Amino acid sequence: MNKKLILESGEVFLGEGFGANVDTEGNVVFTTAMTGYQELISDPSFCGQIVCMTYPLIGNYGINRDDFECIEPSMKGLIVRELCDFPSNFRSQMDLDEFFKHKGLSGIAGIDTRKLTRIIRQKGEVKAKIVDASVNNEEVIAELKAKAPFREHIQTVSTKTSYASPRRGKKVVLVDFGAKLGIIRELGNRNCDITVVPHTTTAEEILRLNPDGVMLSNGPGDPTSVPHALDMIRGVLGKVPIFGICMGHQLISLACGATTFKLKFGHRGGNHPVLDLRTNKVAITSQNHSYAVDSESLKNTDLEETHIALNDRTNEGVRHKIHPCFSVQYHPEAAPGPQDANYLFDEFITLMDEFKNKK
Structure with missing residues (x-):
């Protein structure tokens, strides 16, 4: 799936989608954690947010039954530089792409996460949307700017x-x-x-x-x-x-x-x-x-x-x-x-x- 991440501030990142083939929107934030992506994905404190992982390789040890922090994830999406297709760990039961499809979550891989992190550091948290690559950029940007902040987290x-x-x-x-x-x-x-x-x-x-x-x-x-x-x-x-x-x-x-x-x-x-x-x-x-x-x-x-x-x-x-x-x-x-x-x-x-x- 060809996807793109569109920021309210106007920047557009082209990448490859993973997980469910659905559009998703939320505030983009970044985390500097090198490991623990399963716990992060299931952390309720990420409710309503699209999370950018600054560590470049994500998914290399898969998903297991023991490391969840809640039953149903409430985050809106995940952004990674490189998604591992073949995890290697004795506890792994599925890969990240399969888990996201199962939970109806959308992610995007293959974008410059270092550039995105610098934008967030300079401009602060911004609203964004992960959409199909064919969607009109200006329409999405206008939609994001018009939307009131979500407060019912x-x-x-x-x-x-x-x-x-x-x-x-x-x-x-x-x-x-x-x-x-x-x-x-x-x-x-x-x-x-x-x-x-x-x-x-x-x-x-x-x-x-x-x-x-x-x-x-x-x-x-x-x-x-x-x-x-x-x-x-x-x-x-x-x-x-x-x-x-x-x-x-x-x-x-x-x-x-x-x-x-x-x-x-x-x-x-x-x-x-x-x-x-x-x-x-x-x-x-x-x-x-x-x-x-x-x-x-x-x-x-x-x-x-x-x-x-x-x-x-x-x-x-x-x-x-x-x-x-x-x-x-x-x-x-x-x-x-x-x-x-x-x-x-x-x-x-x-x-x-x-x-x-x-x-």
Whole structure:
């Protein structure tokens, strides 16, 4: 299939389509991850986005049954320099092209991903569409410019009903804003009894479950699109320990009076250095977000900054000065990515123990 990628800003890239033979559109973003494409494809935080892989060869170890981060992918498309047709790995069950056809996803290969990445870095995230090579460019560009930004990302990926992953340990309520399975795996590895609830769950409903702790998950899009979540956070703050990841981090900050802003091209990849201001140690982290917390806005709140990104000095973590609550912008569950920050789940367990002993 001859396909082309058309950007709202006017650039056109010709390539070869793979996966389902359908048109697809979304915001184009890039990730610097060298491996982990299966986890990236199934990460709910990529909802509504067309992802450009900066590493040139993708698909070389196929798709397997174990590395998914959600059951149904919510990304819009994938852009690669070279697609591997014959994967080689003992766990591989199908190639990337076959998986995309099965899921109705569209991708494009054979384009200059380095040039595309430079355009995104210069212009920021732009709307784009993967279409048949015969389509009129100007018509697509006009269509993209006229279309309003999509904001219902969290509503799209959050679970609609509560469900449990029962164990014998501490009872944790995981509020799903687009939660990756890696969070459930890490809590399960620590024997937590997990109840996953929709993003619309109220503080009263959460406290009725009598949890030992509340986890606020990652998720896609703009944190200001779910104002009801701020009331929920304020309602549980101080009554139960809270740990937030990515979207959860931004929502905790907003609920405590800070503000957020949109990054020019976001942080995506598995090689982002983050400094812990308390220990002066650096962790290499996995990240995937378009928005960040304004560090200056934290000064008039009860939150203290605990982590910063060394690439651009943006905020990467906070801790509440009074209540048992902390959060990070990056992904300690690291799927895919380094496991430097995995210890934060242990800190959450310790926080729940300390809070229980104070009662």
